[in-house]
Amino acid sequence: MKPGSSPNNFALIQEEAGIHVGISASLALAGRHAAQVLQEQFNDWRDRGRYRVWGHYKRSYFTIAIGGGNTIKSQYHAWLNYHHNSIDWLRFVRFYFLEETTGEPGWESAEQSLIMNFIVPLAEKLRKQRGTKVLAGSLELSADSDLDDIIDAMITTLVHPINLAPAKQALDNGKSRRAIQLAKQESLRYQQDIQSKLGVSMAFHCIVSGIGKDGAIGALAPHMPELADRESGTLLLKRGGGALRVALNRGVLINAERISLIVSGSLKLKALGRFEMEESADFEQTVMETPLRLLRESPDVAEKVYIFADEQSLHFDETIFEFSERGQIVQNKAETRAGDEENGVHILLMHGFMGLFSFANLLIRLPSSWTVSALHRGSRAKFMDSDEIFPHYARALRKAILSNWRKGRAVPIAGHSIAGVISDHLLLSVLTDYDADIPAYEKLKAEDRQLIDALRASGIIHLATWSPCDGPNTGENVRSLVSHVRHDTALDYSGFERIYKLDENGKLGPAHPSDLAESASTLTGLDRFLKRRISRPFINGMTVGLRKILEQRPVQQRMLNADMPYVLRLVGGRLLKTASLYGLAKEINAGLHSPVEYQRRHLKALDILLAYDIPFLSIIHQDDFLVSAGRHAEEHEYLVAQRLKREGVNSEEALEIPARLMILQRAQDELPLDPLNPHLLVMSTNREGNKMARQITAAMTEFVNENVARAIDKKNLRPLPSITRWQRKKNLPRAKNQVA
Structure with a gap:
């Protein structure tokens, strides 16, 4: 029909x-x-x-x-x-x-x-x-x-x-x-x-x-x-x-x-x-x-x-994580799909610029034994300075992790796109300041040790996450796209050949530091505009106009029945109707306003992963227009090389603490002209999205199960029947304290 x-x-x-x-x-x-x-x-x-x-x-x-x-x-x-x-x-x-x-x-x-x-x-x-x-x-x-x-x-x-x-x-x-x-x-x-x-x-x-x-x-x-x-x-x-x-x-x-x-x-x-x-x-x-x-x-x-x-x-439950920040009670909401397993895995999802519906596939497709929560951003960040926004998001995530961990639950986290910056600030939150040395685990505060213990037991997953080095790389892709349209040249979304270079100490650093610094000037106009009093009522007026359009029954029906993966049709319209364009503009400005400093923080977050033995999985599409698959691959090479030295083994497969990379391949031979879909991954608006979602959820499930099984073996978590079933299916030996 x-x-x-x-x-x-x-x-x-x-x-x-x-x-x-x-x-x-x-x-x-x-x-x-x-x-x-x-x-x-x-x-x-x-x-x-x-x-x-x-x-x-x-x-x-x-x-x-x-x-x-x-x-x-x-x-x-x-x-x-x-x-x-x-x-x-x-x-x-x-x-x-x-x-x-x-x-x-x-x-x-x-x-x-x-x-x-x-x-x-x-x-x-x-x-x-x-x-x-x-x-x-x-x-x-x-x-x-x-x-x-x-x-x-x-x-x-x-x-x-x-x-x-x-x-x-x-x-x-x-x-x-x-x-x-x-x-x-x-x-x-x-x-x-x-x-x-x-x-x-x-x-x-x-x-x-x-x-x-x-x-x-x-x-x-x-x-x-x-x-x-x-x-x-x-x-x-x-x-x-x-x-x-x-x-x-x-x-x-x-x-x-x-x-x-x-x-x-x-x-x-x-x-x-x-x-x-x-x-x-x-x-x-x-x-x-x-x-x-x-x-x-x-x-x-x-x-x-x-x-x-x-x-x-087709709505989810809404749950609330409550915490205190600077003497005020803060409530952070989440779209939650309850799991079948009592006190089982509770994965926390952080969405990117595209909003909560970027995680619709994961909310319903991750294992039914898991509880899955896609965290809302909340409205407080709209009123914060740019430097405060992502640390605020990280504190909310931190509180949600700790509230679950203290109940004995595994709490993996997964972030898409700009949520990678939240993940970075979560790791950086164990430091006294961004310039401080990374302290030994034994010298961390008690709450910081609990956070690291939770991340060690479950792991961190990045889904096409963004870092400031991706800005100049996207500029290269834009030039390729323009050249294709004007001169019929071959499409190429790979951007720069190299994103990083190693310094004399073997540490990563940007291969194009001048381009990274120059990218700060591209959004100075947005920053100036958002500081003007007229910005908020002007953008809010656009939001009201968008919602009025989406309230029309014919528009809703077209969105519900567009020829795209059905998960996006189920919730896209509903969640778009709650979108805040002003909040989106504030996030974009916060993520891009200081690229040199934020890139430095990102690289330090990678070293924190290594210092505290935190499992890490990165997933990206090979044709991601906005985020460099090459950058993710270079960071993976760096993490694996450092982990091999740390553990004293000769192959990535032999590592006890995984540092993994999954690069999704396109189904067709030629690049699509639409550059946005590969970045959206689990909410891709074409039919390839369903296949990608299955690949992603399978990789996430395997990664988390491995980590949780290891934590159970070390008696850091209680045994779980879902892990026992997974081990049995994979013909893996079960820990002595696992359930039969």
């Missing part, structure tokens, strides 16, 4: 995993879009498909197995409002149910929901349009039938129920054994009835369901042993309070010709992300943890899955 095919520019994007995803601005629109796609499937079956299938019943009737819950009601409303005449429900459609129960707290019967929210109002609509006598005649009722008779006949015609009334009566009378016997009989009857009509595979034309926050689908919840049953059939499940439930199993779900998932409510993004991402763990284990994953059993199954989600359902 292409944009423009509906009044709201609805689009379905088929993701790399095979699933089809449509994002809507509201649940009502999501239901309407799901109904529209079902109409197209029905039309294809009615006009062509039914003549090619096995069995008289599947040629005669379009079969839908439907679940319960509020999200499905949006589908009913859309069927009533837009498709009550375009689909001949009475003649062609037959409904079945994913599950039914004898009665559980808070339970709403899927059958009763279908009847009350669709069949009853459909009967009323059809009677008004056709008249009572005509409608009664089509149902083979007598001419004196009333609306109640019509409704009863429509229910009998359309619905194939799971009848647990006898089992419920037995339970109410205290006869639990008899109830179980009756429920088993009904489960078998329901299975045999479906198989007699649809065949042994029990393949429905369409399954319509919602999902749970934990990835539950139908009656299948995490860690149920019944998840292992792939042969199509029904299940009899015992529930709390003695309740019994009959449900369709995994085999029925994966054999359906289409699975339509309507997603709303709150905090569903974790389950959806776990569904879409590639996991390093055993597939069946991931199904046990997130049942929705069973629809990824094969590419053929995944391609049958259609997700219709509203934008509101």
Whole structure:
């Protein structure tokens, strides 16, 4: 389906995993879009498909197995409002149910929901349009039938129920054994009835369901042993309070010709992300943890899955880190996706200039056992001098690290783009001043030792991080781009051949110091402007204008359904609506206003990594226009050379404390004209972004697991089941104190 095919520019994007995803601005629109796609499937079956299938019943009737819950009601409303005449429900459609129960707290019967929210109002609509006598005649009722008779006949015609009334009566009378016997009989009857009509595979034309926050689908919840049953059939499940439930199993779900998932409510993004991402763990284990994953059993199954989600359902929790700074209480917010493992890894993400949505992929794709927090910047920095901004950010990060570490949690940190400057200032915070020598670990203050211990146990990850030497290098790339446009020369984003040179003491220093110094003058105009009183109201006015544009429903819908990786479509619009252009301008000015000094600090931060044995991983794209891949490679060479001397080994693979570099390669032969995408990495606005995100999250996972396993071995952290599973999968020896 292409944009423009509906009044709201609805689009379905088929993701790399095979699933089809449509994002809507509201649940009502999501239901309407799901109904529209079902109409197209029905039309294809009615006009062509039914003549090619096995069995008289599947040629005669379009079969839908439907679940319960509020999200499905949006589908009913859309069927009533837009498709009550375009689909001949009475003649062609037959409904079945994913599950039914004898009665559980808070339970709403899927059958009763279908009847009350669709069949009853459909009967009323059809009677008004056709008249009572005509409608009664089509149902083979007598001419004196009333609306109640019509409704009863429509229910009998359309619905194939799971009848647990006898089992419920037995339970109410205290006869639990008899109830179980009756429920088993009904489960078998329901299975045999479906198989007699649809065949042994029990393949429905369409399954319509919602999902749970934990990835539950139908009656299948995490860690149920019944998840292992792939042969199509029904299940009899015992529930709390003695309740019994009959449900369709995994085999029925994966054999359906289409699975339509309507997603709303709150905090569903974790389950959806776990569904879409590639996991390093055993597939069946991931199904046990997130049942929705069973629809990824094969590419053929995944391609049958259609997700219709509203934008509101795809929000994260917001958590708060609170600390004291200069006598004032400061609250630093974070978008957080909770992990499955109690007191497991809690990774802290620091975003770059592009904002929080640069980490949308990581928030949902990093291991589900981890807690993942993308830290907000906060608003205080807007009112600070340029020299104070990044040390302020580093203090907030430091407090977040220590609050987790003191609870015994591993706390890796990962920063993108300008967040590398925050990482530098975090390391520099153990010094009395920026010119001080790096003290021995034993001479650090107690809190500084705790910080270093936390970083040693988990590591630091840089994702295309920026340093001032990248400014002149970007200038070289700009000249290459201009030459390409004007003179058709070959594109080259490699910038300078060398970024650094070694001094007589073997220390790194800029290879182009004069260019670095000159780059300070390029933003003097911005600095002067930001110091004027008019700057803030002027830029804030631009922010208000941007938000007004983004509040328009057609603009939101286009953003939600652009042909780009779906993670960016999910959250891009929402987070852009909270962007502060004034804060962005202040950050840019703070990062670039003193390039010579900030570059010196950056190189000192590298030496702090070495001095305190802090694991380090750097990831960058080979064609990064804004950040030099060559600089990252030269820094890597320096770190590895120094670590080899420090540990007395001969190869990088033999190092106990890793210093790693990952340079991502482009898929195509030629450089893209768009220079921005490679720098954005995990939020890349082209299809290569999904592949890169998987490479990045896999590398981050491996790096952190290695570090945490080493810390557990040294008894600096408690054993974690996720680390044991990872070691088992990698065939690595486990520490003596690890869990079995």
